[in-house]
Ligand code: AMP
């Protein structure tokens with residue numbers, strides 16, 4: 001275990017588009033808030049990618065010794081259709097269609113989300129607050145914003161006054177949107193709207209008679225606006241100013257822009273020091289999205305029951321596939337990419353297994369393990385660059401394989417470093433797992449590695465009788481050895 005003081009982590013801050021040195025407000029404590037799912041349907045793999053990206057951030061900062069309080073909310077009220085201020089609540093609509101209580105919908109999909117996160121080996125957050133559990137706090141924040149003159153009440157609903165707030169020029173500071181362009185891009189208010197400007201957004205909505213999720217408030221029986229819960233719950237659990245706020249790119253505007261506006265309007269400051277946005281997972285080049293139906297569900301992937309992929313893939317392989325791309329890059333999902341990821345993942349796991357039984361044979365290693373370890377940390381310190389870390393891990397795989405077949409040597413101290421660092425990066429930081437069912441093949445793998453090592457010693461001693469016997473008997477058992485420049489590898493005859 002290292003200490004945070006030994007490492008300088010840089011984070012790409014969406015707020016100013018710069019890679020910045022991470023300085024927590026109160027090291028070694030770190031506060032991190034990530035927008036969680038709206039629990040009205042199964043999470044798709046796109047959602048999972050974002051949560052896996054932030055699991056990596058959480059794991060790496062924890063690995064460095066930071067004490068991270070990770071808050072990820074559950075949106076169980078207030079998120080209306082089309083992410084706008086009109087239409088039905090996504091959860092109550094689903095409840096109506098399935099003749100269930102809204103809280104049955106919430107329970108079902110929250111449980112499903114947790115199950116999927118567990119399969120992907122994502123750590124649970126430290127706190128997982130819900131919007132419905134914080135109605136009182138949301139009402140208090142709305143009152144503060146009204147008292148500060150930045151919200152107005154119309155017919156029992158409360159709207160945030162974007163024009164007035166923007167006197168300071170702050171609206172658009174995260175997304176780079178300009179208020180004039182935004183206004184010209186919206187339709188004129190049709191006279192029916194209660195809003196003074198189309199950019200204003202709801203903090204509280206009076207419930208129509210058909211709206212079943214409703215609470216008492218000073219303004220009406222109604223429900224909170226979607227953006228409000230995240231300002232309220234991040235403030236409650238992390239303070240008015242905290243370190244990291246994350247979410248998918250698509251939340252930058254309007255959701256996160258509105259969060260900043262609410263924070264400033266209520267407390268006088270913007271709330272977040274580092275904004276991080278994870279990029280999208282695409283399928284056939286288009287964003288995976290529930291609303292367009294361009295989705296793949298985790299269950300369909302693990303069972304192989306889908307029209308996109310040729311076979312089933314384990315959660316750890318899918319996690320590995322996702323981490324092979326940097327969290328800020330778009331990643332496209334395809335059969336070929338997953339097959340390649342599976343191959344790489346298996347090679348990595350095999351090498352980790354070999355590493356356990358590796359023996360130190362020399363006093364000075366033929367490859368610098370210390371340099372390698374520095375490079376691994378440097379990759380992660382540079383905005384959590386998991387693909388570069390993985391490339392370095394494969395350099396170590398090549399070295400491990402070479403030591404295993406006797407074509408390279410490792411010194412005792414380096415062996416001990418490698419035996420600690422490699423599993424730390426693979427299991428603790430990247431969060432990969434050895435999947436059940438792989439243990440048996442690992443025993444076989446170890447036995448084969450041993451036979452290959454004995455054969456290589458025999459060849460070095462020019463004991464051709466023994467080396468040929470091992471090769472021929474393995475071949476008759478269906479294991480074909482191949483001597484190449486990377487050492488001895490094998491294939492299984494099908
Ligand atoms: P939602 O339940 O729609 O609020 O989404 C939960 C999280 O998943 C948010 O952070 C979204 O930005 C993220 N998300 C949605 N679609 C994708 C996608 N295709 N790729 C990556 N993240 C996504």
Ligand code: ZN
Nearest residue numbers: 035036230255
């Ligand atoms: Zn949010």
